[in-house]
Amino acid sequence: MSLAIKSIKSLVPLLDRVLVQRIKAEAKTTGGIFLPESSVKELNEAKVLAVGPGALDREGKRLAMSVKAGDKVLIPTFGGTKITVAEEDFSIFRDHELLAKISE
Amino acid sequence: MSLAIKSIKSLVPLLDRVLVQRIKAEAKTTGGIFLPESSVKELNEAKVLAVGPGALDREGKRLAMSVKAGDKVLIPTFGGTKITVAEEDFSIFRDHELLAKISE
Amino acid sequence: MSLAIKSIKSLVPLLDRVLVQRIKAEAKTTGGIFLPESSVKELNEAKVLAVGPGALDREGKRLAMSVKAGDKVLIPTFGGTKITVAEEDFSIFRDHELLAKISE
Amino acid sequence: MSLAIKSIKSLVPLLDRVLVQRIKAEAKTTGGIFLPESSVKELNEAKVLAVGPGALDREGKRLAMSVKAGDKVLIPTFGGTKITVAEEDFSIFRDHELLAKISE
Amino acid sequence: MSLAIKSIKSLVPLLDRVLVQRIKAEAKTTGGIFLPESSVKELNEAKVLAVGPGALDREGKRLAMSVKAGDKVLIPTFGGTKITVAEEDFSIFRDHELLAKISE
Amino acid sequence: MSLAIKSIKSLVPLLDRVLVQRIKAEAKTTGGIFLPESSVKELNEAKVLAVGPGALDREGKRLAMSVKAGDKVLIPTFGGTKITVAEEDFSIFRDHELLAKISE
Amino acid sequence: MSLAIKSIKSLVPLLDRVLVQRIKAEAKTTGGIFLPESSVKELNEAKVLAVGPGALDREGKRLAMSVKAGDKVLIPTFGGTKITVAEEDFSIFRDHELLAKISE
Structure with a gap:
């Protein structure tokens, strides 16, 4: 799903929807060696x-919603709506589809 | 779905339905070059x-409805009812099918 | 579905059902030329x-029902029950299947 | 479904069920000519x-039930339970399956 | 479904279940002639x-249950759980599956 | 489903679940003759x-639950979760899946 | 499902979800002989x-939740979401999917 908006900040989810962005896996090993993109999970x-x-x-x-902006969450492998804004990928989930909060 | 009415303003959605019109992608690049229609997403x-x-x-x-006339919204790729009035295309969605409001 | 009743006025819909009759497209162009039946949408x-x-x-x-006798409405392309009385076609829909009221 | 009971009057529908008997189409034309059975709708x-x-x-x-004994009703083409008592055919519908009352 | 219990009277249905026994069609004609088993409906x-x-x-x-022990009822052709006790066949239905009471 | 627990008494069903053990059919006839295992229903x-x-x-x-520990019940032929503890077979059903109590 | 988090303790289940870890079957017999991995159920x-x-x-x-951290539970064979953190396997279930608590 492609949008013409300039910034993802323009999107205000409706009802129980949650706008998230996947965290990218580090493209280098713990030893500091950079991995080829295809081997990044x-x-x-x-x-x-x-x-x-x-x-x-x-x-x-x-x-009540289970999460708030800034939270880190565990998202399911399937489901959600994928959207692309300014060449970056985002997803929209329903609140009850999120599996867990990640505390740090 | 084809209608004989002259103006889309005659349509008053029932229950939780929302009448929307897709925003057209600009048919020229940011540099001002016009794009052939087939390459417009x-x-x-x-x-x-x-x-x-x-x-x-x-x-x-x-x-309560989540949106009101004049709002810009993110609509799902599938679903909704397509209608054509005076050679222009519109869609009708249920309120809960809309994904997000777009603020500017 | 065929009935032996003489007049459609004998039919009193039950619960949330709505008895409607499609509006026929004009079989002539705005210029006054009559169209062959097969080209009438x-x-x-x-x-x-x-x-x-x-x-x-x-x-x-x-x-509460969303519409009343005399209203003009936008009906979905599929669904509804088709009935024929005195060689005229009618349809019965549930109230929530109707898409919009048409004001004039 | 076949029953051994002598009279349909012994059947008392349970919950929201309605026992009905289809009205037979007249087997002669308005001009008084008898039609062969196969051409009766x-x-x-x-x-x-x-x-x-x-x-x-x-x-x-x-x-509350929508209809009462003695009412004439419009029944759907599919659904209902067909029963035969003393070689006559009857049907049992749920109240909400009936489409309309027929007033005369 | 086969049981080791000696008497059907040991079975006490749970929740909205109803234990019934089909009434056997008379294996002789009204004129008193016995019918071969295969022709008994x-x-x-x-x-x-x-x-x-x-x-x-x-x-x-x-x-509330719709029927009580001793009632005669019209059962649907499909559904229910068949059980056999002491070589006799019985069925268990949910209350709402029964179609009608048979009064005599 | 296999468990490492030593005794079935360690299992405490959650919510409306019921832990049962099938009653074994007697492997001998009423006359006292032992039946081969394959002919035991x-x-x-x-x-x-x-x-x-x-x-x-x-x-x-x-x-409220419909049954209690010690009750004898009629279980459906399909459904339930089979578990094995110490080489004995047990099943877990939801309360509403049980068909009848068996009184003796 | 693979995560970059260092410790499973960072995961806080949402709504009625339960984070569990399967108990490993002992890889040796009661007599003390070690079993090859493939024969461990x-x-x-x-x-x-x-x-x-x-x-x-x-x-x-x-x-209310049926279980709490530290409980031992019987989980169903199918369902749940499998996750891997630091090369260890875990599962997330909904509270109502858990079959029984295991008391010791």
Whole structure:
């Protein structure tokens, strides 16, 4: 999915959606040797850039979101909507699809 | 889906439906060179033209809509109902199908 | 679905059903030339002839209908039940299947 | 489905079920000429013979039925349970499957 | 499904289940002539032997059963669980699967 | 499913799960003759060894279980999770999958 | 699913998710003889490392979790999300997927 917007900061997720960006695996070994791109594994860790206001329950109240902007999260291998802004890749997930928060 | 109405302004979405029009990608490069139509990508950005009054919850109350006329939104690649009025294309989505609002 | 009743006015939709009749596309061009039948497009605009009392919510109360007899509506391309009375075609939809009201 | 009971009047529908009998199309033309059986169309009009007490909502209360014994109704082409009593055919539908009441 | 229990009376249905036994079609004609077994039709009439206490609604209360032991009922052609006790066949249905009560 | 635990008594079912053990069919005839293993039918009768605390309803309260440890029950032919502890076979069912209690 | 985090302790499950690690079957017999790896069965016993705060009910309240960190549990053969941290394997399940607690 391609967008014409200049900055990802223009995107404000709706309902219980969460905008994330995958964290890139380091392209060098712990010993400092750079790895060829093809041997870099795609990680399931992502940084939360923005969150929606929450889904509506049956009485029209917002359900609390599990994460907030700045959180690091574990995302599932499948699902989510991939978007590209200014040649960078991002994903949108529903709050309940995120598996875990990563504390550091 | 083809309609005989003269103006898209005659359409008033029902329940939680949202009437949108895709924003056209610029057919010229940033350097000002015009691109052939076939190389223009279809964008997932759209402008909200009209919104329904909201779906009914189980007690007959309206659930709040996430967007309003004039908003710019990120629409999913699939889904929605395509309609053509006066040779222009529009789409109708349910409120919960819209992915994000685009602020500028 | 074929009926022996003489008039469509005998049909009273149940629950949240809506009885509509498609509006026929004009079989002549704006310039006044009559078109052969095969080139007339089928429109998705319809006139509401009668509406049911509304579906029951979980406490037995009626949920409000979105349209009323006399409204012009945008109907989906698929779905609905086609019926024929006195050689004229009609359709029955559920209220939530109707896409938009057409104001004029 | 075949039953040994002598009279259809012994059947008392349960919950939101409705016992109906299709109305037979007249086997002669309006001009009085008798039609061969194979050219008689099967109608979707039926007479309601008996109705159940209504389905239970989540709190154990009965939901109102839309029709009552004696009503003429429009039944869907598919669905329902066909039963045969004393060589006559009947059908059982759920209340929400009936499309419209036929007033005369 | 085969059981080692001696008597069907040992079975107490759980939740909204209903234990029934099909009524056998008479193996002789009304004129008194005995029919060969292969020409006896299987009936959808059954006698209720025992009923469960009712399913639980969302607040933990029992929902009323539609039938009671001793009732004659119309059972659907498909569904239900067949069990055999002491070489006799029985079936277990959910209350809402039963079509009608048979009054006599 | 194989476990390393020494005793089935270590297993405490969660939510609305029920731990049962099938009752073995007697491997001899009523006349006292021992039957070869291959001719012994597998029974759908089982003994309840342990039950969970009950599923949670939508307000977080426990829904009552239908059976308790020591009950004899009729289990369905399909479904359930088979487990093996110390070379003996057991099954875990959800409370609502059990068909009937067997009283003696 | 591969992660770059150094320690599994950084993972904090969301909603009703449970982070577990399978218990390894002993690679030697009770008599003390070491078994070749290929003959070691994979067990369905796991240790709970961390649990989420609980799913939200329809009014936004947390539903109680069935297990807590340190519990030993019986996990299903299928389902769950497999993750690898620092070359060790872990799984994430939803609370209701866990079959039983293992008490010792």
